[in-house]
Every structure is written in C-alpha cells, then in structure tokens.
Amino acid sequence: MSTGELVPTLAVVTLLVLAGCAGVPLGESDTTTASPSNESPTASPTPTGPASVTVDDAVTVENGTLPVNATLTFNRVEAVTGTDVDPWPVRVRNLSEWRGSVQQVGALPLNRALGFENVSADWSEPTGVTLQGAVYVHPGDGSAAKTERVLAHEYAHLVQQRTTMFPWQGRLDGPRPTTDLLLTRRTLVEGGAVFVADAYTERYLDIQSNTAYARGLYRNGSATYRSALAPYVFGSQYVEYRIDDPANLSAAYENAPRTTEQVIHNETPSEEPPANLTVRHQTADRSSWEFVRNDTLGEMSTRATLDTELDRERAAAAAAGWGNDRLLAFQHATNDSRYGWVWVMRWDNETETDELEDALLDYTYTRRQNSDAAFNYRALDDTTVAVVFGDAEFANAADLRATDGTVSVIVSASED
Structure with a gap:
C-alpha cells in the first residue's frame, strides 16, 4: 500500500494498518495483513535451541552501520524460532518516516471527523520496517540493546514471510478486504513478531521486553497513538494465549481469527462470528x-x-x-x-x-x-x-x- 493519494473513505485503514506501525518505534512488517484485558506482566515465552548459536548466513548491512552484529542477531532469531531461512539485506534508513506515520492521520477527512489528531513521533528511538526482500532499521539515538530488539522484531517478520506462515499469504481475495479484516491480519502479524522479540530479549538482552515497552507506550499515549499501538498490544496478547514457544509460531496462525473482536478476546472464528447485519x-x-x-x-x-x-x-x-x-x-x-x-x-x-x-x-x-x-x-x-x-x-x-x-x-x- 502506498502513502500517496488515498481515498478519504479508506482513512481508517491508513490510520490503523499503515501508519499504525510506521509511526512508532517498535518495528513493522509490510505484510497486508483497548487496553489489553490483562495488562499485568505475563510469563515470557520460552525459546528452544542452544543459548549460543553458530554464526552463518551472513547478513549484508547497506547504507550505513549498526551498533549491533546483524548476522549474529539473525542467527539467534533463527535459533529462537527453530527455523533455517535465508536472510535479506539490512538497510540503515528511517523508512518508517518516509512511508508516512501517525503524524499525518489527522489530515485525512474521515480520521479528522472521527476525532483522530496529528501527533509527533519520536524518531530518536530505534524503528524498523520489513518489506519483501529487505529489512530497514533506523537506530536513532537508541542504545545498542534497543536497536537489537527492533532488529530481532524485524527478523521475526522475515521468518514469517520466508516460511509462509500466514493462511492468507499468496491468496487473492475476491472483494476488497474491510478495515476490520486488514487490521485483524496486521495484528496477528505484529503479535507474532512481538512474541519472538520477547523470547529473544529474555535470552540475550538485559532490557524491557517488546510487549512491556508497547504496553507502556499504549497506556501513556493519546487516543491516536493508542490506535497505532493496538496491533502490537492485542496481537502479542493473542499469540501468547495460543502458544508458549516461538518455535511453534506457525501454530498461532492455525484457525486464525477473522475479526479484531476475536483477536481482542482470544477467540476462534467459530466462537464469536459477526452478527447478521x-x-x-x-x-x-x-x-x-x-x-x-x-x-x-x-x-x-x-x-x-x-x-x-x-x-x-x-x-x-x-x-x-x-x-x-x-x-x-x-x-x-x-x-x-x-x-x-x-x-x-x-x-x-x-x-x-x-x-x-x-x-x-x-x-x-x-x-x-x-x-x-x-x-x-x-x-x-x-x-x-x-x-x-x-x-x-x-x-x-x-x-x-x-x-x-x-x-x-x-x-x-x-x-x-
């Protein structure tokens, strides 16, 4: 999806799907894809595989340097997820800001009418975007550990795409997907990446988990900012409800929810289907x-x-x-x-x-x-x-x- 001219009636899609990740320092995937019911700390997912990993599958870093070893981080994500995939190059660039962010959502007619406002994004924090064929990371002024956490999140998206985890991946939808369906998919995608990043952080880093970081921003942000963070918060909650090991990440997408209602309340499609309307x-x-x-x-x-x-x-x-x-x-x-x-x-x-x-x-x-x-x-x-x-x-x-x-x-x- 482009951030160019957008039909005003699609403004909510733009807010919650596109800008929902690009404007916050958490990392995102380009896969088209309320406060949580329990915001208390939850058990960390348990990664499988050895604590030390063999460093292979060399990652190329382009357009700059990173304060972390991109190859080591990639191989660690492979170990945590129990996968063996080829890497994509990492490009040092703030693609999040270039693609558009929550800063502009209030300019769109539907968003403006409903009460969403323009907000400022903090580009001093690390952020990332994963597109087909490349991972983009912007270290900002963040620590090496925060940059590594973002990079692990992005590599999780790479694993998701490389292993074709999503049931909708490669499928040609008939009618145009609704905002709710797009947001449901987005939430499942981001939730999986947060879950993997949590396991990675638990094993290799001495900083706050991806989930805790997202929830803290969610609680303290504006309504517009919360709408951008919701896929991370609810997605990680749902994936954590379904699995306890990132090596089983693909299982989180079996019998996947089809509405955001089902994601929020940890339900399957048969448990709470949409009412007739x-x-x-x-x-x-x-x-x-x-x-x-x-x-x-x-x-x-x-x-x-x-x-x-x-x-x-x-x-x-x-x-x-x-x-x-x-x-x-x-x-x-x-x-x-x-x-x-x-x-x-x-x-x-x-x-x-x-x-x-x-x-x-x-x-x-x-x-x-x-x-x-x-x-x-x-x-x-x-x-x-x-x-x-x-x-x-x-x-x-x-x-x-x-x-x-x-x-x-x-x-x-x-x-x-």
Missing part, C-alpha cells in the same frame, strides 16, 4: 450526494474512535459488545472535499446496546462541540444504532429505517 442504500435522483463505498471497521476501530472523546476504560467497555458494523461513505457530486458517513452498528444483546448508546450519545455530543462536522445519533432497534456524521447537509438528507434486521439508508433529493 444488512445495510442497503438508496440515493434520490436529484440528490447532491453519491455513494462511494462501504466498509466494516470492527471492534478495535470502534474502541479507538470512542477513545478520542471518552476515557479509555469506558471506550473499551462500550466497544466490547460489538457484533458487526457497516460504514457507508458518500461524497458531494460537485465538491469532492465534502463528505458524509453513515456508521451502522449492531451489538450482541440489548444490555450491551444500552451501554453503547450512552457512550455514543456522549461521544456524538462532544464531537459536535469539538469539530465543525455534524454528528447525529440514531437508535434503530433493540440492538442496532447508527451515527450519521460529516457535512451538515448530508446529515439532514440521510434517513435511516430498520426492518427485520435490514437497515435502509435513504439519501433524499437536494433542495432547489
């Missing part, structure tokens, strides 16, 4: 508004959105009843800088819907005060609610009706 749209002939696309944001994105205006614990509790959602995006026919959105959400039961309703009422009220966008809350039935937001004209033109589990979005004709 059908959303249809109809635009009147003389309407100024054109339908662009629809999407599913998922529990992780819902939590992150509510977190922009509510406290973290309340946002997490309200989002926990997520059953399904659809976000419909519309654009003005003659002014492409004007947008309107309808976000329909279905919750698992009436009790959880009541909790969400209270949270959404406060969220929409606060967003109206803090932005120039219109925000209208709509209760549709006992388990289905919606938020119509964006351009004020669109908010007045959109009518929602719910019948037998189907929601119809009708955008009326423009006034003469």
Whole structure:
C-alpha cells in the first residue's frame, strides 16, 4: 500500500494498518495483513535451541552501520524460532518516516471527523520496517540493546514471510478486504513478531521486553497513538494465549481469527462470528450526494474512535459488545472535499446496546462541540444504532429505517 493519494473513505485503514506501525518505534512488517484485558506482566515465552548459536548466513548491512552484529542477531532469531531461512539485506534508513506515520492521520477527512489528531513521533528511538526482500532499521539515538530488539522484531517478520506462515499469504481475495479484516491480519502479524522479540530479549538482552515497552507506550499515549499501538498490544496478547514457544509460531496462525473482536478476546472464528447485519442504500435522483463505498471497521476501530472523546476504560467497555458494523461513505457530486458517513452498528444483546448508546450519545455530543462536522445519533432497534456524521447537509438528507434486521439508508433529493 502506498502513502500517496488515498481515498478519504479508506482513512481508517491508513490510520490503523499503515501508519499504525510506521509511526512508532517498535518495528513493522509490510505484510497486508483497548487496553489489553490483562495488562499485568505475563510469563515470557520460552525459546528452544542452544543459548549460543553458530554464526552463518551472513547478513549484508547497506547504507550505513549498526551498533549491533546483524548476522549474529539473525542467527539467534533463527535459533529462537527453530527455523533455517535465508536472510535479506539490512538497510540503515528511517523508512518508517518516509512511508508516512501517525503524524499525518489527522489530515485525512474521515480520521479528522472521527476525532483522530496529528501527533509527533519520536524518531530518536530505534524503528524498523520489513518489506519483501529487505529489512530497514533506523537506530536513532537508541542504545545498542534497543536497536537489537527492533532488529530481532524485524527478523521475526522475515521468518514469517520466508516460511509462509500466514493462511492468507499468496491468496487473492475476491472483494476488497474491510478495515476490520486488514487490521485483524496486521495484528496477528505484529503479535507474532512481538512474541519472538520477547523470547529473544529474555535470552540475550538485559532490557524491557517488546510487549512491556508497547504496553507502556499504549497506556501513556493519546487516543491516536493508542490506535497505532493496538496491533502490537492485542496481537502479542493473542499469540501468547495460543502458544508458549516461538518455535511453534506457525501454530498461532492455525484457525486464525477473522475479526479484531476475536483477536481482542482470544477467540476462534467459530466462537464469536459477526452478527447478521444488512445495510442497503438508496440515493434520490436529484440528490447532491453519491455513494462511494462501504466498509466494516470492527471492534478495535470502534474502541479507538470512542477513545478520542471518552476515557479509555469506558471506550473499551462500550466497544466490547460489538457484533458487526457497516460504514457507508458518500461524497458531494460537485465538491469532492465534502463528505458524509453513515456508521451502522449492531451489538450482541440489548444490555450491551444500552451501554453503547450512552457512550455514543456522549461521544456524538462532544464531537459536535469539538469539530465543525455534524454528528447525529440514531437508535434503530433493540440492538442496532447508527451515527450519521460529516457535512451538515448530508446529515439532514440521510434517513435511516430498520426492518427485520435490514437497515435502509435513504439519501433524499437536494433542495432547489
């Protein structure tokens, strides 16, 4: 995915998938792929293999030097993961900053409307990116040990890709993947790399684990920053729940979750499938508004959105009843800088819907005060609610009706 021109309705994907890693000093993979339920320290994964390793598979370091032995680190990751793969070159470059980061997310229309803001990234800390064929590392002003931890994280991504661990790897998806599916895959990818880096740190380094570091940043960061860190926090939690040895990393991707709800709550696809939800749209002939696309944001994105205006614990509790959602995006026919959105959400039961309703009422009220966008809350039935937001004209033109589990979005004709 490029960081060039992006369709505004894909802004949440940009925030949570692309910028979600590139803007934080943890390392990332380019594989397209709330606070945690338990933030207390957890047992470290137990690596297999000897404490000392044979140094082979020489790694080429390009465009500069590193304060660590890249070849030794690579061979140690092979030992920890019980694999034997060929290395890719390591290039000393801050590719994270070049690709785009959480610094720019607030400039995108959907993100700005929902309350996400531009934030500053600390490039003095080591960061990394793994692309097909190369690993990029930016040491910054970090210690050799921190740089080595990032490099171990990146090598874990190399192992993931080299051994074809992901069930979706090489598969051609039919319909365009939703935000929730992309974020689910991203979270599983990053969670595996954090798990491996934790085992590596436990064995070879005398510094904080990758998980502890990510959780500390998560707890102390802004809502936008937390949304960027969520794949690391929830991903490592899920992988740790599934396996206890990085040599068994591939097992973490067997019967893998398909929604962020399932990742957050350590569930399989059969344990908590999305609730049935059908959303249809109809635009009147003389309407100024054109339908662009629809999407599913998922529990992780819902939590992150509510977190922009509510406290973290309340946002997490309200989002926990997520059953399904659809976000419909519309654009003005003659002014492409004007947008309107309808976000329909279905919750698992009436009790959880009541909790969400209270949270959404406060969220929409606060967003109206803090932005120039219109925000209208709509209760549709006992388990289905919606938020119509964006351009004020669109908010007045959109009518929602719910019948037998189907929601119809009708955008009326423009006034003469």
